[in-house]
Amino acid sequence: MNADTRRRLAGTGPRGGRPHDPRPVLVTGAAGRLGSRVASALAAEGVALRLTDLRPPGAIPAGTAFTAADLADPAPWHGLLAGCRAVLHFGGIPNETPGAAAIEAANIRGTRHVYEAARVAGARVVFASSNHVVGFHARPAPGAPLLPADCVFRPDSHYGLSKMHGEGLARLFWDKHGVESVILRIGSCTDAPVDARMLSTWLSPRDLVALCRAAVEAPEVGCATIWGCSDNPASFWGADDRARLGWQPRDSAEPWRAALQGTRSEDPIAERFQGGAFCALDHDRS
Numbered sequence: 001m002n003a004d005t006r007r008r009l010a011g012t013g014p015r016g017g018r019p020h021d022p023r024p025v026l027v028t029g030a031a032g033r034l035g036s037r038v039a040s041a042l043a044a045e046g047v048a049l050r051l052t053d054l055r056p057p058g059a060i061p062a063g064t065a066f067t068a069a070d071l072a073d074p075a076p077w078h079g080l081l082a083g084c085r086a087v088l089h090f091g092g093i094p095n096e097t098p099g100a101a102a103i104e105a106a107n108i109r110g111t112r113h114v115y116e117a118a119r120v121a122g123a124r125v126v127f128a129s130s131n132h133v134v135g136f137h138a139r140p141a142p143g144a145p146l147l148p149a150d151c152v153f154r155p156d157s158h159y160g161l162s163k164m165h166g167e168g169l170a171r172l173f174w175d176k177h178g179v180e181s182v183i184l185r186i187g188s189c190t191d192a193p194v195d196a197r198m199l200s201t202w203l204s205p206r207d208l209v210a211l212c213r214a215a216v217e218a219p220e221v222g223c224a225t226i227w228g229c230s231d232n233p234a235s236f237w238g239a240d241d242r243a244r245l246g247w248q249p250r251d252s253a254e255p256w257r258a259a260l261q262g263t264r265s266e267d268p269i270a271e272r273f274q275g276g277a278f279c280a281l282d283h284d285r286s
């Protein structure tokens with residue numbers, strides 16, 4: 001049994017990032033809200049990047065190269081990932097609006113294309129999953145146990161279901177091929193929280209950037225799942241694999257409590273479940 005196999009059987013793998021690894025990191029969705037922010041921050045920190053999206057970003061950080069590519073097209077991904085140490089996979093449809101077919105093309109087929117190319121390249125995948133894989137878990141009452149990351153999936157939408165498929169790919173490619181993944185189950189990443197639910201789900205951009213860097217650079221991660229939220233006292237979410245990354249959030253939504261606690265929705269379904277409005281959309285169960 002070689003060292004590679006021994007590490008895999010022990011639950012950690014050899015293909016992880018290294019703090020001083022000069023190989024580039026591919027960022028998909030690099031023109032989007034999160035991808036563009038992470039790309040510009042990591043480029044400024046000296047991380048070598050390749051960027052891709054359907055459309056060019058508003059600004060391309062100095063020293064990075066952009067290539068347009070469609071996630072639904074299997075062809076470009078091997079070339080884009082060749083020589084990369086990791087991919088930060090932010091590309092795809094981020095909500096329910098365009099419908100199941102578009103979600104299937106970009107999020108389900110597209111994520112499979114990224115995983116296949118990562119396997120061949122020997123790259124780690126940092127996958128932007130979503131809280132909507134577990135959206136139909138009830139919000140915990142104050143003082144009740146928080147939801148652990150190894151809970152059952154309760155997707156609240158076709159979008160959440162597509163992210164559940166991506167998390168399944170992460171697990172399959174680790175167990176079968178030794179491809180490492182960090183699954184980021186992101187809550188709500190905006191400059192500041194904007195409603196009462198975000199007192200629980202907010203992820204500050206600063207915490208997101210540090211989380212992405214840790215996810216790329218942690219020496220060995222196996223297949224890790226991390227709740228992507230800041231240090232919010234009202235969080236819905238508890239135990240996860242963040243110790244493998246050495247990441248801790250620094251920000252909190254709590255300073256916005258007085259301003260936001262009166263901004264609850266009128267919808268009892270949205271208020272009862274963690275996924276909020278995604279749960280209420282098309283909900284017709286009596």
Ligand code: NAI
Nearest residue numbers: 029031032033034054070071091092094106128186188189
């Ligand atoms: P966004 O819509 O701003 O960015 C997504 C990017 O993916 C866009 O630039 C879009 O052009 C690109 N894209 C869409 N379809 C594509 C295709 N077929 N081929 C190539 N590129 C394609 O979304 P945002 O907010 O930046 O989210 C990034 C990722 O993080 C998404 O995967 C989303 O599901 C996930 N996420 C975001 C959260 C948030 O709070 N913003 C919360 C939870 C998850």
Ligand code: 15L
Nearest residue numbers: 094095130131132187188201
């Ligand atoms: C998501 O997954 C979406 O991409 C984002 O736009 C927000 O809706 C976020 O979840 C949320 O739950 O607030």
